[in-house]
Amino acid sequence: MTVQSENPGSRIDRPPLALSRAGVDRAAEHRLDEPWLAAAWSHPDTRVLAVAEGQAFVVDTEQGSELVLLASFETPEGGERYFLGTGEDGVAYFALALASLPGRLDGEARPAGLREVGATLRDRDAGLLVHAVALENWHRSHRFCSRCGHPTVPAAAGHVRRCTSCAHEHYPRTDAAVIMMVTDEQDRALLGRQALWPEGRYSTLAGFVEPGESLEQAVAREVAEEAGVLVDLATVAYVASQPWPFPSSLMLGFTARADRRAGATDITVDGEELSEARWFSREELKAGMESGEVLPPSGISIARRLVELWYGGPLPESARW
Template structure:
């Protein structure tokens, strides 16, 4: 399959202990919020303030709790604590605070996820995933009444029946499929930029194993049949757009089932690529790679045998 995947993936990093034991401890949370060392990440519409670092990376602009947004509506969530005892919170607000000193700018995970360090990547992924969940779970699925945040943002509780609802994560499989010539199966959606190809992916259905999901999704989208015994797990990465966990696999197509017939819905096109064909297409700019923060990019690189070739006009 190629060189081993280098871990961790861009959005699968963390530098803060989530410290779940504090989520129901209101006195501790209140003390942590008022402590001068605590730091707050303000998020609005999936974006937070970031600034460039001297090494070409990015870092989050974290506020003191005294500088955090207070205007309504603001929801406050506890993200965890680091080894030095610094507590981290996120606030979800309609808009980011007014202009900050320096060169801070708003950015989301797609833009800066790969350039943040482990701590900041983990904080932003955690915050965005929580905020997305809260935004879509304002009412109880049991009785229909309004729910309110609890457990420092990690639970929503119904004001009527007291039913507790926990953050939802939707498992999705994403797979690099090869054939008996060791070519990679890559497809494209019509909404993507011209020339972009990526690995196939899809959500796990109720009552389905991950291996079954891999085989079903590949068959539904491309017509290719996968050898069920060839499916192997590689790695996972959160994908909070809005609430997925991407579970990466490799698989091999059955020799008798490698003919491509795209469904025309999920995929607009699919092709078998040799390494030479992929390299030539990418260097010419006619084939664009998956996003740098996606597990798809790393699965392709695992098969390719190293980093994908760069082109100045990407």
């Protein structure tokens, strides 16, 4: 399936974002139905995804990577169960969060995370792994009640943690983050790089939304703080979103234009979030990638989609790709 881009001035057919795909109904109506959940867990068709510290077992095929899904009677002892949903065929899917993955599985299975295989998994597997990793990350870091400090336990099939003392319910946290393709009057793209990235890696700017702040305000603030460029709030336009469970973000993609005022496009990096930022024309980006001077954002990230929407199609191969 392809999706038609709505980005002004740049219409290209594009597949769904790598981490925004799904093939399973989350079936939230079953999360409080303990008899149904018990029956589903024991059903021979049910499949379970073992996950630990953001990784699961996969096997590599000519078509890409596939998750290793186990029958419930094959799963290791212990761990926490999270209900992930049901397929069109009625098969129920669970995650089993473990302290560590088993030492080995039969065959060619290997442990891998979303950064490595997220783009090569099929829709169902990508959705299952994103869901499982996000829940496992959250449960691992929310073992105690923020109100009274007592231990919490999983509830609602893994989608709630309940305090064992005050009974307060805690829900999975999702941190909103904006990521934006900013252009100027010459339709050049503003890209920056962090000091820890590989030499030559450039990407779109991004940052977390602060309390009491609109998404548009967050776009303008982050660009000004990181690169010193002023954004025209009236031009901020939503493009798409992508779960980013590293550990708990939702990336909200935007396009925006720099303000037309004098000096608004002058770059002054903050030296903390960014070590460098540049305005790129399409010709400059193409030449930089073909020479190996420039590395684009990873294909798993919405940043790559935003750059390609501006560029007008798939980016050229890099000499260092």
